[in-house]
Amino acid sequence: MQRTSMGADTPSVLAGAKRARRTRSINRSWTNYLYILPLFVFILGFVYFAIGYTIYVSFLDWNGFSRRREFIGLENFAEMLDDRIILRALKNTALFGILAIVMQMLLGFLLAVLLKTRIRFKTVYKTIFFLPVVLAPAVISYIFRHIYQAEGGPLNTLLESIGLGALQQAWLADPSFALYALTLINIWQWTGFSFLLYFAALTLIDEHLYEAARIDGANFMQVLRYITFPLLKSTHLTLVILGFIGALKTFDIVYLTTGGGPGRSTEFMSTYIFKEAILEYNAGYAAALALFVVMLCVTSTAIQLYLYRNQ
């Protein structure tokens, strides 16, 4: 009886338990979605909607606020093919990006390796190296505009005082030097970021590997080359991707120091987009330029990730 009773009850009990589990599971899964909902709405509203709207605007001849919006299809994109300023901006971005990324990675790596040794005042050094990263671009621009001043600027004064007066330049006013001067500002500002990432990654490398290498007789450079450097591969890639996207997005320092000039010698895609959209009232063309930058970012990141995975 008891067995029978149990036998009769068991399926219903199990079914009840299943239902309860399912309900809990449903509740849990919906709760999970609720957790991500704010972020989802935020991304949807502020990123994807904006991209969608930019796509729409790129097909228009529109000043950005008029009610007259003429649909012109792909004309804005066709116009880009003949635009020599884009080529100049891309060339500037590429040169700026390559120099900045390489130098920031190199300096950041070396600083991180140095600070991994038994050096004193590590925290002080770390703070000093990272400080420029948190400074506002407006402050940095102001400081460097002063440093680079052609007449009586600290850099030229220093050069003169050490007998290198012949090297004095109008750093930001001369098209031959302005882009390099900007690159230097970027290197100064962001090396601390590379350093921090490398420093964090270095702490994750197993100390036994170094010990084994030393037992095998590897010197400092060999350890650096055959152990440390290869094991930081993911950090290298992260910095390259972030650096490349950062170069494409660079605006504040350029706008606040040279404004893209003299002429177009320090024009970047971002400053060019700003000028077209705000100063020349060409919102449609600026949107097409912006989409081009988005495509560049997406494509280059995809290629870099693909190469990384294939390695």
Place this chain on the structure above:
Amino acid sequence: MATNRNKWVAQILVILLLLSLTLSACGGGGGEVAVDATTTTAGGDQTGETATAPAGEAGAGTQATEPPAESEGEVAPGVTGTADLATGSGKAGTVTFWTWNTGGPEDQMAAAFTKAHPDVKLVIKSPEYTDYLNQLKLAMGSGRGPDVIGLQAGGMVKEYDEFLEDLAPYAAKEWGNDWKGKFYSVGIDQLLDGDRAAALPWFNSAAGYVWYNKNIFDQHGLKPPKTFEDLFTVSKQLKAKGVTPFVHGAKDAWVNLDMYINLANEIAPGKIYQAEAGKIPWTDPDLVKAMAQWKRLFDEGVIGKGALATAQYPDAQDKFFSGKAGMILMGMWHDRDMTKAGLADRKKQYKLKEDIIWMPVPFPDVNGDGKPGRLFGGPDVALGMNAESENKDAAWTFISWALSDEGQKFEGSVLNFPALKGYGLDTSDAITPEQKTNLQNQVKDLENAVGKRELLYPELDTALGDALQNVATGEQTPQQAMEAVQSESENIDRED
């Protein structure tokens, strides 16, 4: 099961995402922006606003009207406190005014208006110029623009024209049919399109003066340059004394354009405006010659080699008003620096120990005709009325007050050049008799202006700005630079 459900929900989210993209891409495809004209205050962002409270809200209603008809007997615009509310929105009697330049101390101007019109609440928003452009674009595009809009003649009025009420009928009602004659022509002419007045000049301004530091010139026994060659000679002499002769913020296109317009108008008065209209090419020999003279300023050391990374504000201005440079190219907008109040401010700002006398002189004679350069300018700030405003009467009350005897005297008192004839600058606070005379004579200089300062097409501004910098650095010859400008000019749709 749960995994399937998660997938299902994730798919819905993805579909939603795609839908949102599609909708956003299609949004507004009707070609028109819906305009919500019910909100005429400055929106939620009250930063930088000054609001003057009306003395009493009761009876402060104004009527939102169409432009006044020509027939007699209609209620003249600008009459406030007499009509019923048209919309019942509760905003009647409030006028929002956005500008980048409030025509003198904002609080004083607002207080003077409120005193004259206690029944109208004035809400001012005055961000810095570039921020103003951004904010105004967004506001007008979304139908949340102010009632009264501060405008710059030229490209800005052209771009906003569709949003602007024709003020000609209002002006005719207020001042009679010959109302245009009340204004200095240098101001009003740039805002008229046939009989339509998209805006009215509030106060005028002109560029084309070379300001010099009299203390420095006196100290070295020098006279301000009367000819272009004098400018080179004086600059060499100042340099020899260790003084920066001429500061110029060549990083900024606008001040380079000012210099170029000066040079072009000296060499061939008015030709630059013909080129702007597409009637002659920018490669005209006189316009190329003007570019070559611009290049000389750099080659012969009048303008320093670091100028292309120097902004006119604040860099060049700081150097000049801190007493470290002999000359600068500016305009009437610095007249206050010839007054005791202006000097006191500068002394405080730059910790100056001595009184410095700054004076403007006409641009030196370039073409050798014995006549100095003429000013070029127009409305410094023009006032437009939002065609979608629900407070048009209140808006006109403010505009007509700004152009009233009281409003124009107020501008003269803060050394903004009034837009109406018969009003000049208040010279009572000038430091020296020479400065006083100079301020008085500026009326004639303005009436004798050779043309406008703001070009109509932003593309030309950019092309000329690039050309001037490229010539200064030697990247292009004057001929090449003007060919590039001409190429851009040919792409402009002048029918628009």
